[in-house]
Amino acid sequence: MSKGIAVRNSTKRLSDIPLSVLDLAPIVVGGTPSNSFRNSLDLAQLAFASHFSPDNKLSALKLYRSSFRPSEVLDAPYAMVCVNVIAADNDEKARWLATSMEQQFLNLVRGRPGQLNPPVENMDELWTEYEKAAVKQQLRYTFTGGPETVKEQLESFLDATQADEIMINAQIFDHQARQRSYEIVSQIVS
Structure with a gap:
């Protein structure tokens, strides 16, 4: 080609x-x-x-x-x-949903890539402090929260980058929650 x-x-x-x-x-x-x-x-x-x-x-x-x-x-x-965006109706639910992506990156840090896992209540039970720092470093442009939180994060990012366009990635285990995340982002930018 x-x-x-x-x-x-x-x-x-x-x-x-x-x-x-x-x-x-x-x-x-x-x-x-x-x-x-x-x-x-x-x-x-x-x-x-x-x-x-x-x-x-x-x-x-x-x-x-x-x-x-x-x-x-x-x-x-x-x-x-x-950028990664994990949006939900409130900050707490979004943080919980984001644990799927955190697990995915934790597995990459450990050299064991695999499928996206369901969210967990406490990531501190899964990772060491070193692993947590490595994952957070890789995911620092992940915007997580309810509509207002994500809106503030995206606006700040756009101000810093002056990007003409943002592509959104949402590594969310539950399909309906992923769709809802995209709906929230769509409402924020429209």
């Missing part, structure tokens, strides 16, 4: 659609400012993965904006940043 996107459809497992047909600007997805990242900054929009790779976010955004050169694809820099 070259200069296109792969999509699944009902007749073929994978098909190649040229970007020119879709009129989409390419997106560079980055978690760290590597050489390939730097070399492609002027060609595309930037999507930064701060939902699992929070380090260097601000420096990557600054580098992208300062290195950007207008092209036929994109006339101005456009930055999207992905």
Whole structure:
């Protein structure tokens, strides 16, 4: 596949659609400012993965904006940043729901990736202080709470990053609670 996107459809497992047909600007997805990242900054929009790779976010955004050169694809820099949001009707329920994602990252710290687990009442029964610090470091751009709390967190994040767009990830075990989280975020931003 070259200069296109792969999509699944009902007749073929994978098909190649040229970007020119879709009129989409390419997106560079980055978690760290590597050489390939730097070399492609002027060609595309930037999507930064701060939902699992929070380090260097601000420096990557600054580098992208300062290195950007207008092209036929994109006339101005456009930055999207992905964050985790665990929203619920109140802060307490959101914190409880967030323990599923904390367990998932704890398992990554331990070198045992796996499926998302149900929430637990007390994470301190599962992790050491070192593991807790490692997980909290990786999840520091996770916004957790009721509608007002999440709204304040998202506004603060937007002020700091000046992102053009935020992509929301919600690692929530219960499907209905995940849908509710997205509904709350939708109400906040509309």
